[in-house]
Amino acid sequence: MDEEKDQDNFKTYTGRSTLQRPLYLIYILLAVSYLLVVIGFAVTLSKATTLSSQLSETRNKIKNNPSGRDLNLFPCGPDNVQWEYFNGKCYFFSLQAVPWQQAKTKCEEQHARLVVIDGFPKQNFIQTRTRNFRFWIGLHDLHTEGEWKWVDGSDYNTGFKYWKQGEPNSYRSQDEDCGQVWINGEWDDYTCNSNSLFICERPMPSTPPTSKGK
Structure with missing residues (x-):
């Protein structure tokens, strides 16, 4: 009788361990995924900030030198297209x-x-x-x-x-x-x-x- 109870307890413990192990791995994967998302967001934000700064600098250059943007098309000057x-x-x-x-x-x-x-x-x-x-x-x-x-x-x-x-x-x-x-x-x-x-x-x-x- 005691042996049957021990076997039942063992089966119950084994079943719980089997169920808990996949859940544990899922939690780890979710945590890693969340961490990667946070890192990706930080990198994207950093690149966006850098790009915004470069764009602002370019706009200031164009504002200070409105004809400069035409020099690539007209190396001799936009007012001298001939x-x-x-x-x-x-x-x-x-x-x-x-x-x-x-x-x-x-x-x-x-x-x-x-x-x-x-x-x-x-x-x-x-x-x-x-x-x-x-x-x-x-x-x-x-x-x-x-x-x-x-x-x-x-x-x-x-x-x-x-x-x-x-x-x-x-x-x-x-x-x-x-x-x-x-x-x-x-x-x-x-x-x-x-x-x-x-x-x-x-x-x-x-x-x-x-x-x-x-």
């Missing part, structure tokens, strides 16, 4: 044909100069944008016939050259003292009082230019 960027400088390709001296003046009025071509990279850039048209460049021998000079004082004799075959020359005993990019990109000398389009060049602005430089 100027094209290449290799650290800005270039203006005119739509008006004028004599060489007038072209030089128009560039200077825009705080620029007639373009000086000093190598193949710039030559390739220019000839792809001037194809089938003539454009004045900053090259001339106005002072002494045959002594070509760049408007920025660069050494012509040791520098880059890209003359068309047979150029520079004189046409029908008429002096051709000003350089231009020919319709296929090569250089040609031409009478300075003839009308041609022109190319201005200036450094990229370090700060957003105003409409005065347009």
Whole structure:
């Protein structure tokens, strides 16, 4: 009789232990899950705070420099959309044909100069944008016939050259003292009082230019 009671008690104890063990594991898993949720929330809150701070800083920069946001779209300045960027400088390709001296003046009025071509990279850039048209460049021998000079004082004799075959020359005993990019990109000398389009060049602005430089 006592043995039967002991067996019943053992079964009851074993059954309770079996039932309590899964509940214990569930409580642990819930606690771990809650802890992970709290940690995730803290990390998200921290990132949100950092992002909010960066956004506020960006807004202040834009507020203090409203034109700065356009510099990525217009490296030469949002008020100078006609100027094209290449290799650290800005270039203006005119739509008006004028004599060489007038072209030089128009560039200077825009705080620029007639373009000086000093190598193949710039030559390739220019000839792809001037194809089938003539454009004045900053090259001339106005002072002494045959002594070509760049408007920025660069050494012509040791520098880059890209003359068309047979150029520079004189046409029908008429002096051709000003350089231009020919319709296929090569250089040609031409009478300075003839009308041609022109190319201005200036450094990229370090700060957003105003409409005065347009």
